[in-house]
Amino acid sequence: MKLSKKSEYALRALLELTLVHGKATLQRHEIAARQHIPVEFLEQILLALKRAGLLSSRRGMRGGYGLIKSPEEVTLGQVIRVLDGPLAPIGCVSKTAYQKCRDCPYTDNPRCPVQQVMGAVRDAIADILDHYTLADFAAGSPPG
Amino acid sequence: MKLSKKSEYALRALLELTLVHGKATLQRHEIAARQHIPVEFLEQILLALKRAGLLSSRRGMRGGYGLIKSPEEVTLGQVIRVLDGPLAPIGCVSKTAYQKCRDCPYTDNPRCPVQQVMGAVRDAIADILDHYTLADFAAGSPPG
DNA sequence: GCCAATCTTGATTGATTTACTTGGATTCCA
DNA sequence: TGGAATCCAAGTAAATCAATCAAGATTGGC
Numbered sequence: 001m002k003l004s005k006k007s008e009y010a011l012r013a014l015l016e017l018t019l020v021h022g023k024a025t026l027q028r029h030e031i032a033a034r035q036h037i038p039v040e041f042l043e044q045i046l047l048a049l050k051r052a053g054l055l056s057s058r059r060g061m062r063g064g065y066g067l068i069k070s071p072e073e074v075t076l077g078q079v080i081r082v083l084d085g086p087l088a089p090i091g092c093v094s095k096t097a098y099q100k101c102r103d104c105p106y107t108d109n110p111r112c113p114v115q116q117v118m119g120a121v122r123d124a125i126a127d128i129l130d131h132y133t134l135a136d137f138a139a140g141s142p143p144g
Numbered sequence: 145m146k147l148s149k150k151s152e153y154a155l156r157a158l159l160e161l162t163l164v165h166g167k168a169t170l171q172r173h174e175i176a177a178r179q180h181i182p183v184e185f186l187e188q189i190l191l192a193l194k195r196a197g198l199l200s201s202r203r204g205m206r207g208g209y210g211l212i213k214s215p216e217e218v219t220l221g222q223v224i225r226v227l228d229g230p231l232a233p234i235g236c237v238s239k240t241a242y243q244k245c246r247d248c249p250y251t252d253n254p255r256c257p258v259q260q261v262m263g264a265v266r267d268a269i270a271d272i273l274d275h276y277t278l279a280d281f282a283a284g285s286p287p288g
Numbered sequence: 289g290c291c292a293a294t295c296t297t298g299a300t301t302g303a304t305t306t307a308c309t310t311g312g313a314t315t316c317c318a
Numbered sequence: 319t320g321g322a323a324t325c326c327a328a329g330t331a332a333a334t335c336a337a338t339c340a341a342g343a344t345t346g347g348c
Contacts, residue, residue, distance in 0.1 A: 001145055001224075001269060003233040003262065005307060011258055012249075027323070036247045041308050047325070059324040060316025076261060080145075089147040103180045105156075113281050114155055117220060117272070118147065120286065124268040125145060128261070137257050142264065149336060171294075185337050191296070203295040204345020 007083045009037045010045050011137070014079060017055070017067045018138040025056075025064035045083065052082045067134075076137060077129035087129060088122040090114070095122075151227045153181045154189050155281070158223060161199070161211045162282040169208035189227065196226045211278075220281060221273035231273060232266040234258070239266070 012035040016026060028046060032039040046065055049055045056068045067074075077087060081096060091099030092108060093115055106112035136143045156179040160170060172190060176183040190209055193199045200212045211218075221231060225240060235243030236252060237259055250256035280287045 001147070001228065001231050001233055003145070004305090008234065008258060011261075015257060029323095035249055038308065040310080043324080044308090044326090050325095057324065058316080059314070059322090061322050062317070063315085063323045065324090084145065087145050089145055090152065105179055111284055113159060113284050114152060116284060116286070117155075117276055117281065120272050121269055124272055125265055128264050128268055132261055137261065140255055140257050140260060142260070148334095173294095182337060184339075187295080188297095188337090201295065202345080203293090203343075205293050206346065207294045207344085209295090 001089065003080070004084050006045055007080045009035070009042060010049060010079055010083050011076060012037065013042060013046065014049070014054075014067070014074070014134055015138055017065065018071045018134045021067045021071055025058070025066035027064040031065070048082055049079070052078075054079070054082075071134035071138060074134045075130050076132045076134070077126060080129060087125050088118070090118045093119040093122045095126075145233065147224070148228050150185075150189055151224045153179070153186060154193060154223055154227050155220060156181065157186060157189065158193070158198075158211070158218075158278055159282055161209065162215045162278045165211045165215055169202065169210035171208040175209075192226055193223070196222075198223070198226075215279035215282060216277050218278045219274050220276045220278070221270060224273060231269050232262065234262045237263040237266045239270075 013031050016031050016034055020026060028043055029039055031037065031046075032042050046055060046057070050057055050065070054068060054074060055065050057063065057065045081087065086094040086097040088094035088097075090101070091097070092101040092104075092112075100108050101112075101115075104112065104114070106115070109115075131143045133143060157175050160175050160178055164170060172187055173183055175181065175190075176186050190199060190201070194201055194209070198212060198218060199209050201207065201209045225231065230238040230241040232238035232241075234245070235241070236245035236248075236256075244252050245256075245259075248256065248258070250259070253259075275287045277287060
């Protein structure tokens, strides 16, 4: 049940980009300094977020990164899925990346006890993270 | 946000032991066969559950493992913590294994945005798993 | 008392993942 | 054209995961 450093850094980087959204862009070393993130590691995270369509970037001397979408329409769930994959604790209850469980005596019967509990856990996690936007996150207050 | 194979197998093994609770004990190969678990791997899981005080065991020819506690008083949260460690996605929001987060610009200020979201996620997970007993699990119906 | 079945314990392995690092290529602006 | 930035593919060291293996300890049955 762990969040990777990659996802944590991604959230923190997006926090900084949300704070300056509309006003400025930031270079990787600025984000790294503000959030104490190893700069070269941060780079590959920003790149992934860019490929996922969340960030724009600009090379060269006055380059940097900026948030493309408005902070109200990006959820933390989306971000974490980009870097860590599905939120579900187990493949057979994932809604975004379902995977049939083999080697299980119930083989995908929805009455499988493991599937039932983990389905509930997945829903609880997704309920929070898919409703928590970057705007909520930067404001430091839960959505609602 | 993943559940390890170890924890999954532990839950499935305990499911079998719950089903025969009070009536019989089971040997590791019986559990392994019913739940398709590699027997030597299962062994170290059962041992960990025994050390955690959940199982009793008996060596020799008519040996085997049995559930010590009643299925109503063992929660899935307890089981998963034995094998996978804390439920919290990040150390600084764990209640059973709190760890101060260093290298974070907020250094443990409860207003840290990451701490706020992940705290909510931890609570949601624990709310489910710490109220879901082995009895609920074996019955295939959520607690309540 | 001996044997075979069973649990107990610790070490080891191989694959994968994590958290970075390195080295270069490309782009932009002055 | 040169320096400052992003882009991108690999590589690496350490940890973790999922087993596997090899010996020992204990018990029941004969």
